[in-house]
Amino acid sequence: MDGMRMTNVLLCGGSGTRLWPLSRTLMPKQFVKFSDDRSLFQQTVLRNQRLCEDQLIVANTEHYFLAIDQLEAIGLPDLKTRYLLEPMGRNTAPAIALAALCLEPDEVMLVTPSDHLIKDEAGYRQAVERAEVLARDGSLVTFGIVPRHAETGFGYIEAEKEKVLSFKEKPDAVTAESYLKAGNYLWNSGMFCFCAGAYLDALRTYAPEIYKASVQAFESANKMDTMIRIHSDAMMAIPEQSIDYAVMEKSDQVKVVPARMGWSDLGSFDALAEEVPSDANQNLILSSRYTALVDVQNLIVVDTPDALLIVQKGSSQKVKAVVSQLKAQGSQLPDVPVTVHRPWGTYTILDESEGYKVKRIVVRPGKRLSLQKHRHRSEHWVVVRGKAWVTCGKACYEVVANTSTYIPIGQTHRLENREATDLVMIEAQVGGYVGEDDIIRIDDDYHRG
């Protein structure tokens, strides 16, 4: 170690409906809390803050506030964090290029997905430390996981010690078996380590269009103190490509660090079932309700307030087809979780019927909703915990716990939490139409339309 800092680049772009209905487009896998109290995103942050001084979180704009919330919840005030916000995903080569452009050329980037499980922290640390040494020497380092079985769901790296011989696509079962037997094939983990400048140089050489478009997107980006927001048009102009395809498979500076670190990508419920305990009949039950299973074996039961999935173990790859079918039907189920995260907190629909809707609204300390009005509904607000600061027309007033207020139809209003604890409110909406899109925003801290 030479004392120069290393930055953890966390890739949070996954839309992750492979673990649907737990994960949704607006609540991707890395932010879901499984059996652990902490999401995979939070676990990744905690793991890497022991190895890196700074972190740069690359996320979709939609998930920015989710990431902020989860980061605040683990409380690391000294960890320097920046956000790089993508309006849409263009795969890893552009994402890592934009991240590299945020850093000094000689800064070492530890690039990690934020939705993987790593159980062996010592093994991980050892691998990262070795990768850092190689990266400071100018190498483009990838991490190869020593395979535990003949997995057909991952790409492989053929290696000779730290030298990469070739990258291999996802193999069929027979080929995977031969890789396992050969002993010098490693799972391609999607983690990387290199100097920012080294990566950009290689990208300029091997994928100049991606490089050029990435530089342009970075230059035109909206840059604030701790947040860089890429514009849609500029992002769209970057060719979509993986870092493996664009750089790693082509450069001769590539090295691999073989590692054992109890790694899993949790890419399906079957992968999850290997990590989370099943019951005596080998059923994996993910449910917060009382669930009784009688004379059934090897089931994965995933129970959420608006969707129930029951899948035979070994068949969880087919969940993708269920999600595709729902999308084709125009259903919101793949996208929207029951508890919706907003920049200011969350809302959860408790009841909905003709002419009314009931929500539980949680506003986080110091946050406020937009100044807004509705054409078709009135709102009754009952504060059940905390204190609300309410703007209603020209009036501004406090609403303490166990009191209520009323927002007439068409009236401009705003809800704010100026306290240090969460505000919890029950909202009963009444009107001829109670859809989420009946909202006219007059002023918004979060610049939404």
Place this chain on the structure above:
Amino acid sequence: MDGMRMTNVLLCGGSGTRLWPLSRTLMPKQFVKFSDDRSLFQQTVLRNQRLCEDQLIVANTEHYFLAIDQLEAIGLPDLKTRYLLEPMGRNTAPAIALAALCLEPDEVMLVTPSDHLIKDEAGYRQAVERAEVLARDGSLVTFGIVPRHAETGFGYIEAEKEKVLSFKEKPDAVTAESYLKAGNYLWNSGMFCFCAGAYLDALRTYAPEIYKASVQAFESANKMDTMIRIHSDAMMAIPEQSIDYAVMEKSDQVKVVPARMGWSDLGSFDALAEEVPSDANQNLILSSRYTALVDVQNLIVVDTPDALLIVQKGSSQKVKAVVSQLKAQGSQLPDVPVTVHRPWGTYTILDESEGYKVKRIVVRPGKRLSLQKHRHRSEHWVVVRGKAWVTCGKACYEVVANTSTYIPIGQTHRLENREATDLVMIEAQVGGYVGEDDIIRIDDDYHRG
């Protein structure tokens, strides 16, 4: 037919947790709506009002208002209905004795369970008409269902045409097979037809203690115009026994009417699965949420807001063990459904957390809750449909849809619906304790403590 009237005695005493979690102690099987719009109770009423002028509903006190609600919902204003309310079940011999005491001795009683399915109405009508003729001749008639398979879950009647040779307990599989082969064994359906006096005479002869205690219970009962309520002590004093054991197996006046009527007792989810269509993989799904099943076969999935049951077809008898276990743990799940029926309507818990609880309350036309107060909670009422008439302390006022009111802690209050349509209200309770037992009733239309 001689023009004398026949009365349908509907036995509604079943506690029916065999179809848990659909059925609960407070929502027994006969009142549950399965795939049909109408409950088995409603179907039974409709079926028999074509054959009987009057009906006498024998129900547990707990289910009185559930029965009234469901009866009103099908709207048969000309059907003369009386209720015989039992504070607890003492099996069929006492229940039918109490019912017989409500009638004239020469009135014919058609005694039917209210939780069975009968698909062949013509076959049913034919059997009942034959039974009525025999009953008017003084016979004690039981209905024997021509068996469709070697069922081990029912008792059998060995018959020679209409003559009963013997009653048989539930057989083992080999014996059931021999019954089916023999051809003169019938399923014991639990339906009966006889003159009230003939039954009471037989009971006095063969089970004099039951007879005597039933007469005493009837004489001391609280008798109103259309409702007879048996007192607890008197009911407890009647020996618990089935009509088969007390009378039918002993009397020489017994006759059996063999019948084909598409009958099922729906005594388990497997029995239900024979009547309700399964999916292409033979899974029976009873769920109001979106439910995806992947690569699983022959499952019964029963999904309710607070409990999920997944059972392999063929194993549904074991649901009983799940319910027993829950009871042993002191759980409310076997007893209380999420939507709780009260004499005045229903309530449904939408949300509950420390310090607050949210309910949807539906008050039926012309009904009112008790005049009451709470020691530990305030209540915020938002009317979302209909109109409420509210008493709060000394004030009485209307609360129309889209307005709200507040009931302070300790304040005497009452909620009433004087309109012709349902009142729907969202209630947010706030307080240190929000349990259902924090209620002091000052006045109650339904004489509750």
